[in-house]
Amino acid sequence: MYIFKAGVVGAGTMGAEIAQVISYSGLPVVLKDIDQAILDKGMQKIHGIYQRRVDRGKMDLHTMEEKLALIELTLSYDGFKDLDVIIEAVPENIDLKVRVFQELDGICPEGAIFASNTSALSISEMGAATQRPEKMIGIHFFFPAHVMKLVEVIPGLDTAQDTVDSVVSFAESLRKIPVVVKECPGFLVNRLLAPFLNEAVRCVQEGAATPEEIDKQVAGFGMPMGPLVLSDALGLDVAWSVAQTLYTEYGERMRPPRLFQLLVEAGRLGEKAGAGFYEYGADGKESLPVLIEKARRETTVTGSEFSVERCLLPLINEAALCLEENIASPADIDMAMMAGTGMRRGDRPIGPLGLADEMGLDAVLGQLEEFQRKYGERFRPARYLRLKVKAKHLGKKVGKGFLEYAA
Numbered sequence: 001m002y003i004f005k006a007g008v009v010g011a012g013t014m015g016a017e018i019a020q021v022i023s024y025s026g027l028p029v030v031l032k033d034i035d036q037a038i039l040d041k042g043m044q045k046i047h048g049i050y051q052r053r054v055d056r057g058k059m060d061l062h063t064m065e066e067k068l069a070l071i072e073l074t075l076s077y078d079g080f081k082d083l084d085v086i087i088e089a090v091p092e093n094i095d096l097k098v099r100v101f102q103e104l105d106g107i108c109p110e111g112a113i114f115a116s117n118t119s120a121l122s123i124s125e126m127g128a129a130t131q132r133p134e135k136m137i138g139i140h141f142f143f144p145a146h147v148m149k150l151v152e153v154i155p156g157l158d159t160a161q162d163t164v165d166s167v168v169s170f171a172e173s174l175r176k177i178p179v180v181v182k183e184c185p186g187f188l189v190n191r192l193l194a195p196f197l198n199e200a201v202r203c204v205q206e207g208a209a210t211p212e213e214i215d216k217q218v219a220g221f222g223m224p225m226g227p228l229v230l231s232d233a234l235g236l237d238v239a240w241s242v243a244q245t246l247y248t249e250y251g252e253r254m255r256p257p258r259l260f261q262l263l264v265e266a267g268r269l270g271e272k273a274g275a276g277f278y279e280y281g282a283d284g285k286e287s288l289p290v291l292i293e294k295a296r297r298e299t300t301v302t303g304s305e306f307s308v309e310r311c312l313l314p315l316i317n318e319a320a321l322c323l324e325e326n327i328a329s330p331a332d333i334d335m336a337m338m339a340g341t342g343m344r345r346g347d348r349p350i351g352p353l354g355l356a357d358e359m360g361l362d363a364v365l366g367q368l369e370e371f372q373r374k375y376g377e378r379f380r381p382a383r384y385l386r387l388k389v390k391a392k393h394l395g396k397k398v399g400k401g402f403l404e405y406a407a
């Protein structure tokens with residue numbers, strides 16, 4: 001199905017940027033919110049993105065005006081009667097999302113595709129709440145949407161193949177890299193990031209290292225940004241709501257550390273709140289050392305050791321669990337992490353499976369077992385990793401690990 005016109009519901013952080021991306025590709029887009037001030041702010045942001053292109057000599061003023069004219073702002077569903085795809089980007093709350101799709105169901109053309117930009121909620125559940133589960137799909141953009149190339153495309157249990165194909169082509173027409181991911185909580189990138197972020201926070205909580213030390217070492221090894229500065233940039237409230245969903249769904253190995261919750265409760269939500277793991281100028285919030293002390297009194301674990309592997313191996317192990325569950329192919333898992341998080345080793349882009357192959361799967365397994373003995377079940381190695389080692393698929397050194405290497 002060809003997409004001629006799109007709609008975006010919710011003009012906040014993500015919705016406004018998604019509308020910009022769509023207009024940039026030359027398609028008309030209707031952007032709806034419930035608050036005129038947010039619509040105006042969204043349009044200002046879109047204007048700013050285009051203006052920067054003009055300032056850098058990458059676009060002329062006339063083209064900018066043409067692109068901006070493709071965006072229609074609205075507080076009502078009046079402009080939604082002739083849309084081919086609607087992307088929902090309202091807050092991460094299943095009841096709200098279901099209500100929005102039920103409203104859209106009565107207004108949009110029968111053939112229109114319903115897409116959700118949810119970070120971790122169930123696409124199948126949203127589909128089941130509508131009269132068109134075969135047309136419901138996840139299309140998960142990453143922040144900032146006008147920069148990040150990755151788009152996760154997530155079919156629900158009842159999504160038709162035609163819907164998947166249409167959304168993949170649509171994402172390509174937006175100049176994105178779509179990766180189709182089987183539905184699971186957190187999909188691929190957030191699911192893999194969660195145990196990594198949790199472990200970094202736990203290292204801070206247990207006094208293993210400071211946020212600065214952790215960020216410096218992790219960024220030096222394999223990420224463009226350390227986990228704690230990344231959490232501050234994403235917003236700890238957003239990260240917390242994803243962490244909660246993943247803990248409910250996967251259990252103990254995704255349990256968020258107490259310090260994470262204490263930071264959220266203290267309003268240290270990251271950069272936007274002026275304070276998070278780092279200080280950004282807000283006064284009057286409880287300090288990080290006070291919150292660490294509080295968390296330690298409640299949890300009793302102290303004196304553990306920090307290492308980059310302690311944070312990265314849970315991410316690699318989660319990637320192995322995704323392979324076990326056929327969430328995506330090995331190549332797609334690595335591509336998604338490279339395009340969605342900028343994962344790399346030195347200057348080379350590399351995904352978690354390629355990285356494990358370079359480390360040697362026997363070494364990865366041995367280290368996970370050691371962490372499991374020292375720190376507990378959250379480090380239990382994936383069965384598929386054990387199987388690979390038994391089969392002597394030990395990684396790059398033998399030409400075959402999670403990926404295959406030409407001789």
Ligand SMILES: NC(=O)c1ccc[n+]([C@@H]2O[C@H](COP(=O)([O-])OP(=O)(O)OC[C@H]3O[C@@H](n4cnc5c(N)ncnc54)[C@H](O)[C@@H]3O)[C@@H](O)[C@H]2O)c1
Pocket residue numbers: 009010011012013014015032033034035038088089090091092093100117118119120140141142143234238
């Ligand atoms: N912020 C991120 O980094 C990020 C990244 C990827 C995905 N997401 C997901 O995208 C979605 C939106 O997140 P966000 O950060 O843009 O949230 P946000 O709070 O910045 O924006 C949500 C917007 O939806 C509007 N809204 C609420 N109810 C509405 C309704 N009934 N109709 C129309 N508009 C309505 C709000 O006024 C607000 O402007 C969430 O599901 C989130 O998990 C966020």
